[in-house]
Structure formats: structure tokens, C-alpha cells
Amino acid sequence: MQTVHKLLNRRLAVSFKAYGACGFSTTVNYAQEAKNEIPSVRPPNIDELYDISEKFGLNIPYEELSTYKDCMKGMLESFDRVDKFPEINPPVKYPRTGAYRPSAEENDHNAWYVKCDIKGAKGGPLEGKTIAVKDNIAVAGLPMMNGARMLEGYVPEYDATVVNRVLDAGGRILGKSACEYLCMSGNSHTCASGPILNPHNRDRSAGGSSGGSAVLVSLKEVDMAIGGDQGGSIRLPSCWSGCIGLKPTFGLVPYTGAFPIAKYVDHLGPMASTVEEVALLLEVLAGSDGMDCRQPSEISKVKYTKELKKGFADLKVGIMKEGFEECEEDVEEIVKSAAFNLKNMGLNVSEVSVPLHKSGGDIWSSVGVPGVYHQLLHNAGITTGSFGHQPTTMHDYVAKRMKTNGGDLSPTVKLFWLFGEHMKRNYELHHFCKGSNIVPHLKKAYNDALSKYDILITPTIKYKAPLLPTQSASTEHVIKESLGMIANTTPFNITWHPALSINVGFSENLPIGMQIIGRHFEEATVLRAALAVEQMIKN
Structure with a gap:
């Protein structure tokens, strides 16, 4: 765990050095560094855009979708440049000994x-x-x-x-x-x-x-x-x-x-x-x-x-x-x-x-259930309604597991998902x-x-x-x-x-x-x- 501590602090030190004292880079040119790298954001193909258009009733003719795709180039490049920035997280200040799962004898109430x-x-x-x-x-x-x-x-x-x-x-x-x-x-x-x-x-x-x-x-x-x-x-x-x-x-x-x-x-x-x-x-x-x-x-x-x-x-x-x-x-x-x-x-x-x-x-149910459905279940814990620290790696991990391991969810969580989707499909956010x-x-x-x-x-x-x-x-x-x-x-x-x-x-x-x-x-x-x-x- 001492090694984990050193690696974590080294990663944070690199991040803060790149960002500078006020939290924004004035020395690192990410756009230039990224020239020869594979973009992190994949552009859509025409069939994907057609599926999106059909699902949401946008009524875009198939032959026009290439125009929309071309217009996305600038946004895709912006997303890619942002993704090249180092992650900034709260610091790790104190060393820690090895964590372990306690035995049943040491954990007799499973707490x-x-x-x-x-x-x-x-x-x-x-x-x-x-x-x-x-x-x-x-x-x-x-x-x-x-x-x-x-x-x-x-x-x-x-x-x-x-x-x-x-x-x-x-x-x-x-x-x-x-x-x-x-x-x-x-x-x-x-x-x-x-x-x-x-x-x-x-x-x-x-x-x-x-x-x-x-x-x-x-x-x-x-x-x-x-x-x-x-x-x-x-x-x-x-x-x-x-x-x-x-x-x-x-x-x-x-x-x-x-x-x-x-x-x-x-x-x-x-x-x-x-x-x-x-x-x-x-x-x-x-x-x-x-x-x-x-x-x-x-x-x-x-x-x-x-x-x-x-x-x-x-x-x-x-x-x-x-x-x-x-x-x-x-x-x-x-x-x-x-x-x-x-x-x-x-x-x-x-x-x-x-x-x-x-x-x-x-009243809590009418606002809480949509909140659980949208933020926890569909956005893997992330809110897009305001700025602040967002746990990127946690989001990525949870989002992937939500897609592949939904069957592992508890019955209570499944209930919220089923009910939330039903209300969304039939009433949107009326009750919220x-x-x-x-x-x-x-x-x-x-x-x-x-x-x-x-x-x-x-x-x-x-x-x-x-x-x-x-x-x-x-x-x-x-x-x-x-x-x-x-x-x-x-x-x-x-x-x-x-x-x-x-x-x-x-x-x-x-x-x-x-x-x-x-x-x-x-x-x-x-x-x-x-x-x-x-x-x-x-x-």
C-alpha cells in the first residue's frame, strides 16, 4: 500500500504540475501533443445517425445525414482535446497499510x-x-x-x-x-x-x-x-x-x-x-x-x-x-x-x-425516483446540471457494469429502474x-x-x-x-x-x-x- 500511495501522489503531482497553481494549464499544449495520437472520441457513422433521427422523430433525410456528420467535426475535436487533460481529483495525503477483508470471526455482525x-x-x-x-x-x-x-x-x-x-x-x-x-x-x-x-x-x-x-x-x-x-x-x-x-x-x-x-x-x-x-x-x-x-x-x-x-x-x-x-x-x-x-x-x-x-x-418519491433513475442508473452517478468535481473513473467503471451486469442489481434497484423507465416512457418528467x-x-x-x-x-x-x-x-x-x-x-x-x-x-x-x-x-x-x-x- 505504500507503493500505491506513492503512485497515487506521483499521478496527482503530474496533474497539478500540468494544470498550474490556479488549476488551468498555461504551459502544456494538449492540441499539439495530441496530433499523432488516436482520437479518444469515435465519430458516428451514417447508420447510427439515422437510428438516432428515427428514434427521436427528427425526420432528417438519409442523404442529409453526411452534412450533419461533417458539422460534428469541431465538437468531436473539442471533446478529444478535453479528454487529453489530466484527471484532477482530491489529494491523497496520508500513507495507509494494506486493506483486507476481515474474516467472519473478526466481522461477526458483517458490518x-x-x-x-x-x-x-x-x-x-x-x-x-x-x-x-x-x-x-x-x-x-x-x-x-x-x-x-x-x-x-x-x-x-x-x-x-x-x-x-x-x-x-x-x-x-x-x-x-x-x-x-x-x-x-x-x-x-x-x-x-x-x-x-x-x-x-x-x-x-x-x-x-x-x-x-x-x-x-x-x-x-x-x-x-x-x-x-x-x-x-x-x-x-x-x-x-x-x-x-x-x-x-x-x-x-x-x-x-x-x-x-x-x-x-x-x-x-x-x-x-x-x-x-x-x-x-x-x-x-x-x-x-x-x-x-x-x-x-x-x-x-x-x-x-x-x-x-x-x-x-x-x-x-x-x-x-x-x-x-x-x-x-x-x-x-x-x-x-x-x-x-x-x-x-x-x-x-x-x-x-x-x-x-x-x-x-x-413528494420525496415524485422527485427522488426520477433522480435515482436519471442520475444513478442512467448517468452512472453523474449529474450534468451543474459544475463541480465529477468522479470520472468511477463513472466509467459504473457505466460499464450497468450495461453488462444489470442482472446483479438488487430487487429494490431493479424496481426503481423498471418504474422509472415506465414513468419516463409514459409521462416524461410530469410528476417530477x-x-x-x-x-x-x-x-x-x-x-x-x-x-x-x-x-x-x-x-x-x-x-x-x-x-x-x-x-x-x-x-x-x-x-x-x-x-x-x-x-x-x-x-x-x-x-x-x-x-x-x-x-x-x-x-x-x-x-x-x-x-x-x-x-x-x-x-x-x-x-x-x-x-x-x-x-x-x-x-
């Missing part, structure tokens, strides 16, 4: 994908802390399967921004945590390396898609973990595995170097056993990196650990009625009891109604447009409630962790068990509010999670409320 040992800088706020990184996040030199058998063999050549920030802060990365197949499940049974087992009951789901991260934290195999969340994938496993997980405000934590699903729902965030550790890791991860199109150009740095010292007695808490509808009785009782008991900690607690919350899952138009109203509904309350509370999931599907389970059962738990979490992936899950009790020895929702970029308030819950539970 690790690979293990390693990457030590960060000496000193820093994370010195002495061990971290697991979800396997949808690039760590240079380590395999990245993203829970999907079809991606086995892909090895990133760069470190994601969040990985660099952890290492710069003195953290120690012990490996990649297992996750659901392309992160497309809220359960923990679709991971290609096998189901991830609940740390409190091995027959039950650990939650997903960041199940490995949650289990490793809950088992104390690591101090902290990084998870990803597009519909609840940090909060869901935090709930069922019994740790704390925060989906930050959209864009607060850079997504650069993580495998995307749809850019407008993609989030990365911290997971840990204590509120203070979540706050500490968020301090390290948060802030613009200049490469992620999801982020504002300027993000104020906040000392979240310092903010915790302000206490919580001034906070107003709204228990959102709609979040408790159709709950299991014990889940409702435990979460409501914990919420009302916050009065004993000095918080002001009362119920609030946000009727549109009941439609939040439907309708849903997109409703999102601001949903956001306003929460904001109106948050103008009267500092935080809102719901159960994270309305029922306890279910039994994992068996190997003989029907396709219908596998799919339903992947998606049935997301009603309270998905709305905040499209309204972009910060939301945290924290354990507030147990029923049948299974954790029950409370979800705490806050105003945009007011993670400090969410964490203060979580601290009140944590101290109340301990007392």
Missing part, C-alpha cells in the same frame, strides 16, 4: 467491508479517535463496492473531502463500513457481502443504508463513523442500532468523493455514541470545499462542541402530531414520554400540527415537475412550525427493527422490507432541514429512536436538544 489502518496528522481535534467510513465514500487504494457485487474491483485513486478532513484533524480510519446495495434500502439485508446484523438482536435489521457504520459505533468497534443519507440512511440505522446519527443541512458537509444517488437529496454526516462526539465530528466535516456543487460558496464555521456548553433550557420543542400516526403503540409511547419529559430538563414542550408532513414521503413545485410549500410548512419552535420531534421510525428476510424470502418481501420505514425521514432530504436520530429507550430489547429536526444550518440547536435528551436518559 465491515474492508479493514485498514490510516493514521492522520499528529494533533488535532480527532487525535485518538477511530473512524469507519461508509463504503460509498472514496478512500484511495481501498476497494469501494457500495454494497453492490457489480462494482467489485473498483478502487478509487483519491480520498473524498470528508476523508481528508478526518485525517487532517488527526483521526484514524480503521476501514470501510458495509452498506446496502447502491445505498438503495432502509433495511440491512441487500448488501452484497451479506446482511448486516443488529447489535442488539442478530436476527433483526440494523437499518440502512449506513447499517455498517451504525453497528460499528454501537458495538464500540470505532468511536465515530461517517454515513450517507438520501432518504434516511444515517438516521434509520442509528434508530434501529441504537446510536446517534445526524443528517446535516443540505450542503453543509461536502459530498465530493462520495457515490451519488441524486444530487438534490445527497447528504453525508456524522454518527457516534455521544452527542459531543457527533458535534466534534461535524465540526471537522462541515464547510465548503470548492468542489461540491451542492454547497454554498461560503459556509460559516461553527464550533458545535462549544455551542453545546450554552445548555438547552431556553429551547422550545414541538412534538409533531403527524409523525406519530400509524406508529406501533410502544414506539409512540416511548418517544412521546421522552419528549414530554424534556420539561423536567427545563425545555418548553407542546404539540404542533404540520398536516403536509403526511404527504412528505409521496409537480413534486418539485410542492417542495417549497413543504419546506415552508416546516419553517412555519420552526418559527414558533426551536426544534420538532417525531419518532425516527414508526416501528421496531423487524426480522431480517431469510434467503428464501420472496422478491415482494425483500422489496417491501427495504422501503417501508422511511415515512418520517424522507421529507427532510428534500426540504434540507437538519435531522438527528437519538435512542430514547428500548422495547423487547430493541432500540427506539427519536428524530429531532431543526432550522437550516442550525445544527447547534439540534445538538443542544439532543444533549438534553442524552442527559435525561442517563439520569
Whole structure:
């Protein structure tokens, strides 16, 4: 792995030398260098152009297609010249020891994908802390399967921004945590390396898609973990595995170097056993990196650990009625009891109604499913809607495997593909447009409630962790068990509010999670409320 590190840095050094300090070449003449090289972009033949014309009803006479082909020459040359530029990726700063797949004895809950040992800088706020990184996040030199058998063999050549920030802060990365197949499940049974087992009951789901991260934290195999969340994938496993997980405000934590699903729902965030550790890791991860199109150009740095010292007695808490509808009785009782008991900690607690919350899952589906279909499945994770770092080698690898290994996809991913194609063929983006138009109203509904309350509370999931599907389970059962738990979490992936899950009790020895929702970029308030819950539970 030392050799891998040197080769990666040499490649990056060549790239940056060619580009110059400001990121654009002033010395390398790629057009001249490429004169004697075979073009990387193949021109179309006339029959291909005819097929395209027929498919889209362009009605171009066959004899005119040669004219169109000739007019493409300049564009083809531009594409070819751009392809000659060296790849620019986030840097690789720290050496790493050899990664390996742990044995069953070393991985008895199947929560690790690979293990390693990457030590960060000496000193820093994370010195002495061990971290697991979800396997949808690039760590240079380590395999990245993203829970999907079809991606086995892909090895990133760069470190994601969040990985660099952890290492710069003195953290120690012990490996990649297992996750659901392309992160497309809220359960923990679709991971290609096998189901991830609940740390409190091995027959039950650990939650997903960041199940490995949650289990490793809950088992104390690591101090902290990084998870990803597009519909609840940090909060869901935090709930069922019994740790704390925060989906930050959209864009607060850079997504650069993580495998995307749809850019407008993609989030990365911290997971840990204590509120203070979540706050500490968020301090390290948060802030613009200049490469992620999801982020504002300027993000104020906040000392979240310092903010915790302000206490919580001034906070107003709204228990959102709609979040408790159709709950299991014990889940409702435990979460409501914990919420009302916050009065004993000095918080002001009362119920609030946000009727549109009941439609939040439907709205997420109308915009999320087309996003998954277009960006993840058809564009191999790439969005063309904005500029920023694009993982070229990952895209190339995924795009090829999508074409050749579609049969390896999990039933949940196949469902999204079939349904997405059906809707595209028959309705184009009609429902995406309708849903997109409703999102601001949903956001306003929460904001109106948050103008009267500092935080809102719901159960994270309305029922306890279910039994994992068996190997003989029907396709219908596998799919339903992947998606049935997301009603309270998905709305905040499209309204972009910060939301945290924290354990507030147990029923049948299974954790029950409370979800705490806050105003945009007011993670400090969410964490203060979580601290009140944590101290109340301990007392």
C-alpha cells in the first residue's frame, strides 16, 4: 500500500504540475501533443445517425445525414482535446497499510467491508479517535463496492473531502463500513457481502443504508463513523442500532468523493455514541470545499462542541402530531414520554400540527425516483446540471457494469429502474415537475412550525427493527422490507432541514429512536436538544 500511495501522489503531482497553481494549464499544449495520437472520441457513422433521427422523430433525410456528420467535426475535436487533460481529483495525503477483508470471526455482525489502518496528522481535534467510513465514500487504494457485487474491483485513486478532513484533524480510519446495495434500502439485508446484523438482536435489521457504520459505533468497534443519507440512511440505522446519527443541512458537509444517488437529496454526516462526539465530528466535516456543487460558496464555521456548553433550557420543542400516526403503540409511547419529559430538563414542550408532513414521503418519491433513475442508473452517478468535481473513473467503471451486469442489481434497484423507465416512457418528467413545485410549500410548512419552535420531534421510525428476510424470502418481501420505514425521514432530504436520530429507550430489547429536526444550518440547536435528551436518559 505504500507503493500505491506513492503512485497515487506521483499521478496527482503530474496533474497539478500540468494544470498550474490556479488549476488551468498555461504551459502544456494538449492540441499539439495530441496530433499523432488516436482520437479518444469515435465519430458516428451514417447508420447510427439515422437510428438516432428515427428514434427521436427528427425526420432528417438519409442523404442529409453526411452534412450533419461533417458539422460534428469541431465538437468531436473539442471533446478529444478535453479528454487529453489530466484527471484532477482530491489529494491523497496520508500513507495507509494494506486493506483486507476481515474474516467472519473478526466481522461477526458483517458490518465491515474492508479493514485498514490510516493514521492522520499528529494533533488535532480527532487525535485518538477511530473512524469507519461508509463504503460509498472514496478512500484511495481501498476497494469501494457500495454494497453492490457489480462494482467489485473498483478502487478509487483519491480520498473524498470528508476523508481528508478526518485525517487532517488527526483521526484514524480503521476501514470501510458495509452498506446496502447502491445505498438503495432502509433495511440491512441487500448488501452484497451479506446482511448486516443488529447489535442488539442478530436476527433483526440494523437499518440502512449506513447499517455498517451504525453497528460499528454501537458495538464500540470505532468511536465515530461517517454515513450517507438520501432518504434516511444515517438516521434509520442509528434508530434501529441504537446510536446517534445526524443528517446535516443540505450542503453543509461536502459530498465530493462520495457515490451519488441524486444530487438534490445527497447528504453525508456524522454518527457516534455521544452527542459531543457527533458535534466534534461535524465540526471537522462541515464547510465548503470548492468542489461540491451542492454547497454554498461560503459556509460559516461553527464550533458545535462549544455551542453545546450554552445548555438547552431556553429551547422550545414541538412534538409533531403527524409523525406519530400509524406508529406501533410502544414506539409512540416511548418517544412521546421522552419528549414530554424534556420539561423536567427545563425545555418548553407542546404539540404542533404540520398536516403536509403526511404527504412528505409521496413528494420525496415524485422527485427522488426520477433522480435515482436519471442520475444513478442512467448517468452512472453523474449529474450534468451543474459544475463541480465529477468522479470520472468511477463513472466509467459504473457505466460499464450497468450495461453488462444489470442482472446483479438488487430487487429494490431493479424496481426503481423498471418504474422509472415506465414513468419516463409514459409521462416524461410530469410528476417530477409537480413534486418539485410542492417542495417549497413543504419546506415552508416546516419553517412555519420552526418559527414558533426551536426544534420538532417525531419518532425516527414508526416501528421496531423487524426480522431480517431469510434467503428464501420472496422478491415482494425483500422489496417491501427495504422501503417501508422511511415515512418520517424522507421529507427532510428534500426540504434540507437538519435531522438527528437519538435512542430514547428500548422495547423487547430493541432500540427506539427519536428524530429531532431543526432550522437550516442550525445544527447547534439540534445538538443542544439532543444533549438534553442524552442527559435525561442517563439520569
